[in-house]
Amino acid sequence: MSRLPLNTIETAPEASRPFLQKALAANGFLPNLVASLANAPVALETYLTVAEINARSGLTLAEREVVQITAAAVHGCGFCVAGHTAVALKKAQLPAALVEQVRAQGALSDARLDAVAVFTRAVIASRGAVSDDALATFRRAGFSDANALEVVLGVSLATLCNFANNLARNELNPQLEAYRWDRQAASDTRAA
Structure with missing residues (x-):
């Protein structure tokens, strides 16, 4: 069991909800990592933003x-x-x-x-x-x-x-x- 709350789109802080919707659409499910990061909207935003930037790298x-x-x-x-x-x-x-x-x-x-x-x-x-x-x-x-x-x-x-x-x-x-x-x-x- 997670030590941090696992948010849903309905229970997450308002600022996390658009990011959760984006993750749900991309994965077809809400990964528990994303659900827990939603407790800190800036952490969730950082994770998704850096992931998008990383995807553009030359690797x-x-x-x-x-x-x-x-x-x-x-x-x-x-x-x-x-x-x-x-x-x-x-x-x-x-x-x-x-x-x-x-x-x-x-x-x-x-x-x-x-x-x-x-x-x-x-x-x-x-x-x-x-x-x-x-x-x-x-x-x-x-x-x-x-x-x-x-x-x-x-x-x-x-x-x-x-x-x-x-x-x-x-x-x-x-x-x-x-x-x-x-x-x-x-x-x-x-x-x-």
């Missing part, structure tokens, strides 16, 4: 989803891992085996996406102060300096929703149950 949808799943796994946000797994499989059309590699935080079979995942983890671990080698490796994988900053943008978006979910302890919506992720199970898989 492909697949690359952006690797950033999101990687950050969510590092931050221990099972809700976001599940949600972005659905997007990675359904919209980005990534192979299931590759998505599982991202979720497990291991090496990826796709070298370009592996570079994104490795760089994302470096950005998070160093709070952006990545080593010269990490940045050079990312560039050698074919990414630009703009792409490096777009990874930071993606991590910023992920941090907002990951931390909000971790604070709220939001349960998965039934629509995301098939994509459930558990940090301990993922750690056990890496150790095996």
Whole structure:
């Protein structure tokens, strides 16, 4: 059970209602993340606005989803891992085996996406102060300096929703149950 109220369009603060309607139309259901963020209209607006901006970045949808799943796994946000797994499989059309590699935080079979995942983890671990080698490796994988900053943008978006979910302890919506992720199970898989 969520520690924060899960709003509906009817129960949300007036300023959150247009954003909830937009999220409902986009998803076909109201994700619990959005329902809990509605408690703070500015937080909900920020999340949806930054998500729209992130979607315009020079990274492909697949690359952006690797950033999101990687950050969510590092931050221990099972809700976001599940949600972005659905997007990675359904919209980005990534192979299931590759998505599982991202979720497990291991090496990826796709070298370009592996570079994104490795760089994302470096950005998070160093709070952006990545080593010269990490940045050079990312560039050698074919990414630009703009792409490096777009990874930071993606991590910023992920941090907002990951931390909000971790604070709220939001349960998965039934629509995301098939994509459930558990940090301990993922750690056990890496150790095996």
